[in-house]
Amino acid sequence: MAKVNWKGSTLLGPLPTVMVSCGSMEKSNIITVAWTGILNTHPPKAYISVRPGRHSYGIIKESGEFTLNLVPASLVRTADYCGMYTGAKVDKFAKCNLTKEEGHEVSCPSIAECPLSLECRVTDVVPLGTHDMFIADIVAVRADEGLLDENGKLCMERADLTAFAHGEYFSLGKKVGKFGFSAVKKKKKR
Numbered sequence: 001m002a003k004v005n006w007k008g009s010t011l012l013g014p015l016p017t018v019m020v021s022c023g024s025m026e027k028s029n030i031i032t033v034a035w036t037g038i039l040n041t042h043p044p045k046a047y048i049s050v051r052p053g054r055h056s057y058g059i060i061k062e063s064g065e066f067t068l069n070l071v072p073a074s075l076v077r078t079a080d081y082c083g084m085y086t087g088a089k090v091d092k093f094a095k096c097n098l099t100k101e102e103g104h105e106v107s108c109p110s111i112a113e114c115p116l117s118l119e120c121r122v123t124d125v126v127p128l129g130t131h132d133m134f135i136a137d138i139v140a141v142r143a144d145e146g147l148l149d150e151n152g153k154l155c156m157e158r159a160d161l162t163a164f165a166h167g168e169y170f171s172l173g174k175k176v177g178k179f180g181f182s183a184v185k186k187k188k189k190r
Contacts, residue, residue, distance in 0.1 A: 010035075013165030017071040019079050020048055022059045022108050025100055030092040030111070031056035032083030034164050035131060036068065044138040046120055049131035055088040060134055064122040065106040069114035072160040073171045079162075080169070105140040115159040117142040 020031050035049035046068060050057045060066050071079045078096045085092070093100055099112035103119050110117035120136035147158045163170045 011166060014163030014170060015165070017076060017079050017162040017164045017169060018048075019069045019071055019075075019082050019111060019114065020056065020060075020066050021069055021100075021111055022056050022063065022066045024063075024107055025102060025109050028093060028100060028109050029056050029059055029087035030069075030082045030096075030098070031087070032079045035133075039135060045123075045135060046118060046138050047133050047135050049128065049133045051131050055086045057132070060122065061125065063108065065103075065108050066120050066122070066134070066136065067103060067106060067108055067110045068118040068120060069111040070116040070118075070159065071162050072113075072115055073162050074160070075113060076162050076169045076171075101142075103140070104142060110142060115144040115147055115161075 015034055016036065018033055018036050020033055020036075021028060022031070023029050031050065031054060033048050033050060035047075037047060039045040039047050048060075048066065048068070050060065056066075078098070081096060082092050085095075092098070093109075093111075100109035101112040101117075103110060106119045106121060108119075110119070118138050119140040119142070121139050122134050122136045124133075124135040126133040126135065143154060144159075147155055149155055157175055161172050163172055
């Protein structure tokens with residue numbers, strides 16, 4: 001099949017749907033970001049890219065902390081709302097009936113309704129143009145107990161997470177493989 005050529009753009013996807021909480025337990029905010037991901041394994045590092053004009057930008061820059069809250073399908077409308085409205089005018093935790101959960105290693109709250117939260121401490125801020133990238137160490141991961149099997153293994157399929165691709169949200173489907181499955185040798189039949 002022939003491909004069409006377009007100029008360079010931000011078409012990479014899907015990306016995780018992420019609500020970023022920041023601030024303190026008393027004065028907090030939530031921003032939904034599309035530009036996020038993992039940068040390194042040891043030490044574990046993540047990034048978010050935020051426009052300097054956004055309300056959360058100043059909060060994160062000043063505090064040096066944020067929490068990545070992964071969004072289940074049940075909260076995708078809430079995530080969209082938190083990306084559309086400014087925390088300078090509305091308390092998104094209150095408006096969206098979200099529960100603040102104290103951080104384990106950071107001062108900013110996580111969102112209790114999100115099944116997975118990654119607490120992050122900023123190490124670098126890189127200006128890139130329209131956005132600045134906050135590079136951060138992941139200092140704690142919080143997972144709902146219901147995501148663990150009887151052996152303590154994390155079962156991601158239980159989280160019902162969503163993804164964002166080219167302006168649309170998607171519910172993640174069934175598992176189709178696992179890391180390294182292509183290299184596993186088939187057992188010989190006897």
